[in-house]
Structure formats: structure tokens, C-alpha cells
Amino acid sequence: SKVTFPWTMIDKITPRPSKSVEEKLEKLGINGMEPIITGKNTYIAPFVNTEGPQYLVIEDDFPNGRPRLEKSGVYFTDRETVEKVERMKVCTCLNPLHTSMAVFGCLLGYTLIADEMKDREIVKL
Known part of the structure; x- marks a missing residue:
């Protein structure tokens, strides 16, 4: 009956949408991937290209057990x-x-x- 919202922190950079990712998706037959550029020069795209995360830290506060994410390099702590x-x-x-x-x-x-x-x-x- 208890719900928690563990605190998290990830070190990961998400740059603006990459044309090369857009082109790769189109080659796979996934269309409509063109980013929208807003009036303030921000980019909105239906895909995200990111670097791989350097680390993910999660508060170990799960009332009913938790997934074994530490096997993939996630850090659980207070x-x-x-x-x-x-x-x-x-x-x-x-x-x-x-x-x-x-x-x-x-x-x-x-x-x-x-x-x-x-x-x-x-x-x-």
C-alpha cells in the first residue's frame, strides 16, 4: 500500500536532433522524422539522439523490491x-x-x- 518516488540522477547529454540519425531512420522506412524548428530556434523531433549515459544513480527506496538494474551498472544508494x-x-x-x-x-x-x-x-x- 506504499508508493515511493525514488530520487534519480543521470549523467547524459542530449544534443539537438542529428541529421544522420534522421537519415538512418528514413533508410529503415520510418518516415516523418524531420525536426520542427520553433521561432526561438529550438528543435523538436520525433526521435532523440543521445550519448550513452556515463552513470545513473537511483535512491534505493522501493517498498516492494526493485529491478536488478545494478547488473547493468546502475548505482543504488540513499x-x-x-x-x-x-x-x-x-x-x-x-x-x-x-x-x-x-x-x-x-x-x-x-x-x-x-x-x-x-x-x-x-x-x-
Whole structure:
């Protein structure tokens, strides 16, 4: 009779829809995959292309047992640790570095992070 909503945190990047993914889907006979570009230049697509997750952390709070996801590399822990992992990613480790890189890239005329990653000087920062 108990329901829980375990806290989760995943480290995974989801870039804008890729033309190559769209083309692969069309070759498989899946049509209508063209992204819609909004007036604010955001992309909406019927598919998602992502990098593989680096890690998924889930609060181990399941009242009636839980799936054995740790066999596939998922980390189960307490809520406090999930929150610490989230803070590490968002506030100290990854996101601030990505944001800094994006700012330098804009100043240098880049429009894609993927192109910035090819610039040795930016990567050295």
C-alpha cells in the first residue's frame, strides 16, 4: 500500500536532433522524422539522439523490491548520496566546465560544441 518516488540522477547529454540519425531512420522506412524548428530556434523531433549515459544513480527506496538494474551498472544508494552526486555534476564538475566552454566558443564564433571540441586551444582550457 506504499508508493515511493525514488530520487534519480543521470549523467547524459542530449544534443539537438542529428541529421544522420534522421537519415538512418528514413533508410529503415520510418518516415516523418524531420525536426520542427520553433521561432526561438529550438528543435523538436520525433526521435532523440543521445550519448550513452556515463552513470545513473537511483535512491534505493522501493517498498516492494526493485529491478536488478545494478547488473547493468546502475548505482543504488540513499537520497543524500544521490543529491551529492547531482551537486557534483551540476555545480562543481561537468556543467560549469561545459558552460564556460560554450561562452568561449560563442566569443570565438563557434555555433556547435562539437566544433569547439576540435579546437585544441579551447580543449586545453
